[in-house]
Amino acid sequence: MARRGFQISRLPGFATIAIAAFVLLYLPILTLVIFSFNASNSVAIWGGFSLHWYADAWANDDVKAATMRSLVIGASAAVLSTALATMAALGTTRRRAFKGQTFIYVVLNQPLMVPEVVTAVALLIFFGILKVATGYQGLGYLIAAHTAFCIPFAYLPIRARLESMDLALETAAADLYASPFATFRRVTLPLLAPGIMAGAMLAFVISLDDVVITEFVKSGGQDTLPTYMLGQLRRSFTPEVNAISTMLLGVTVVMLTAFFLLTRKKD
Amino acid sequence: MSPAEANAVRTSARNGWLLSLPALVVLAFAASGPLLIVVWYSFLTANDTGNVIHEFSTDGWKGILYTYDIFEERYALADAHLTIFWRSVWLSLTTTALTFAIGFPTAWFIATRPPQQRAMWLFLITIPFWTNLLIRTFAINEVIRNEGILNTLLIWLGVIETPLQINYTETAVLIGMTYVYLPLMVLPLYATIERFDMRLLEASYDLYASRWLTLRRVILPIVKPGIIAGSILVFVPSLGAYVTPRILGGGKNMMIGNFIELQFLQGKNWPLGAALSVTLLIIVMAALLIYVRVANRDRSQGHG
Numbered sequence: 001m002a003r004r005g006f007q008i009s010r011l012p013g014f015a016t017i018a019i020a021a022f023v024l025l026y027l028p029i030l031t032l033v034i035f036s037f038n039a040s041n042s043v044a045i046w047g048g049f050s051l052h053w054y055a056d057a058w059a060n061d062d063v064k065a066a067t068m069r070s071l072v073i074g075a076s077a078a079v080l081s082t083a084l085a086t087m088a089a090l091g092t093t094r095r096r097a098f099k100g101q102t103f104i105y106v107v108l109n110q111p112l113m114v115p116e117v118v119t120a121v122a123l124l125i126f127f128g129i130l131k132v133a134t135g136y137q138g139l140g141y142l143i144a145a146h147t148a149f150c151i152p153f154a155y156l157p158i159r160a161r162l163e164s165m166d167l168a169l170e171t172a173a174a175d176l177y178a179s180p181f182a183t184f185r186r187v188t189l190p191l192l193a194p195g196i197m198a199g200a201m202l203a204f205v206i207s208l209d210d211v212v213i214t215e216f217v218k219s220g221g222q223d224t225l226p227t228y229m230l231g232q233l234r235r236s237f238t239p240e241v242n243a244i245s246t247m248l249l250g251v252t253v254v255m256l257t258a259f260f261l262l263t264r265k266k267d
Numbered sequence: 268m269s270p271a272e273a274n275a276v277r278t279s280a281r282n283g284w285l286l287s288l289p290a291l292v293v294l295a296f297a298a299s300g301p302l303l304i305v306v307w308y309s310f311l312t313a314n315d316t317g318n319v320i321h322e323f324s325t326d327g328w329k330g331i332l333y334t335y336d337i338f339e340e341r342y343a344l345a346d347a348h349l350t351i352f353w354r355s356v357w358l359s360l361t362t363t364a365l366t367f368a369i370g371f372p373t374a375w376f377i378a379t380r381p382p383q384q385r386a387m388w389l390f391l392i393t394i395p396f397w398t399n400l401l402i403r404t405f406a407i408n409e410v411i412r413n414e415g416i417l418n419t420l421l422i423w424l425g426v427i428e429t430p431l432q433i434n435y436t437e438t439a440v441l442i443g444m445t446y447v448y449l450p451l452m453v454l455p456l457y458a459t460i461e462r463f464d465m466r467l468l469e470a471s472y473d474l475y476a477s478r479w480l481t482l483r484r485v486i487l488p489i490v491k492p493g494i495i496a497g498s499i500l501v502f503v504p505s506l507g508a509y510v511t512p513r514i515l516g517g518g519k520n521m522m523i524g525n526f527i528e529l530q531f532l533q534g535k536n537w538p539l540g541a542a543l544s545v546t547l548l549i550i551v552m553a554a555l556l557i558y559v560r561v562a563n564r565d566r567s568q569g570h571g
Contacts, residue, residue, distance in 0.1 A: 008469055009465050011482060015376055017369060017373065020369075021369050021373040021449065025395050026391075027410070028406035028407045028409060029398070029402075029406045031409055035409070045419065080293075084290035084293060087290065088286060088287040088289075091284065091286025092283060095280075096280075098276075098283050099280065101283065104283075104291065108290060108294065110294060111294070111298050113551070113552075116504075116507060117507050117524040117527055118302070119301075119302070122305045123297065125308055126301035127301075129304075144293070145298075148293050148294050202397075205397060209400065211399075211510055215532075216531070216532070226399065229405075230513075245406075249398060252394075252397060256393070
């Protein structure tokens, strides 16, 4: 009997644990997706295929309003945070290190470091004061909050793209008498575009998923899809929530696949 | 440096600041700045109707550890609060240990696949990582709740007769946090293991080290920066967790995040909530500082 080849990097039991980890990561999500198509009311017993939870969710005016709100906030926050992050990335890369650069990095990445519930409390207090002082109760507060915590997510892929870009092309453009603005618009921006798109998508996904900060900042009747779902949990749990989750999941997977295709290094 | 060069450096620095400024302003307005207001509020007086009276007081800070006993007219140690802190720290540490126990073999497995397969395995880890935390908590809730898949299956198999009460226990929070934060452990571990020189294993085995000894004396010391990074990445959000303990733990198994929420959204005691938030922030910052110091030390020592 031939002895199995001695594989140098194999450690006993590691592959088994790893495969189990992948199965355990996906099993709950798959269960949730499968039971969103369940005809019966149960989330554990299969009663045949049906789309009626999707129909229910779609017919629910609260769900429609929350979806619209999530999309408006997500799109606004993605556009604004990406614009700000692009400028900041241009300001902090490809130039000689300057005084205060570390400070800028820390502030830009601050939302990644502070626990979300602490930021949420801070905004609850601060926006509460503003709401009383100005009388304005609209979606602007949520858009501002989402824009702020999306900035680091938009910044990181844009900065990574900028750092891997070849400075020679811009130098060449300048040598050919292109104005700084023309160089930026015709050379830098097109090269940077995949990074900007990737940043915008991450920002959109992050905004769409936020629960904690939205829960604390929203005024009455400003539920987004995640806070609506959290609220539903207090009442009865129905597969309708599974249907909404599956739709959100679909959006996330599509966006992420696009993100990976955009940031993939050319082989 | 010639005057022209010095001038160019100054212009470059000024442009750097100007380009970053709009982002900094938004962050100061809707993220960093309001944190200072929390510090301010922790020193104000609580008002019965929620919110605060603008009078200096240290009651918020005292309230973290003590409650005022109105019958005996003295301060007594607040056991309920200490239980919540202890639970938060214990659950976060255990979550970190569990994610490491599962995450290290997983990261090792991915890093030892043929290069063209690695991206696929990594993508499989990244999808849950970017998937809504709320959805993932719902998903694990579906599995472990009384009428969920696990109990239905076990009853159907005849292993148990009455459903196991997992939901609304500390175990449920632990399972949930391990589930949702596992990718945060795997990704930094993978990044370090990928750079690991597999020839060192050969050397170790040539010198008659067992696999266990090789793991302990060769692999673990070299991937230590990844272990620290992963541990901090899991520990920090675990300590501030809000959604997972709320859904899986119920009212009885609160963590600091839920306790803070209770002070604000249920309108109990804003200065206490603010003091708790500042405390949580300080602990997290301390953990991050330790991480930065260890990471820098490892870099300056330089492996290989």
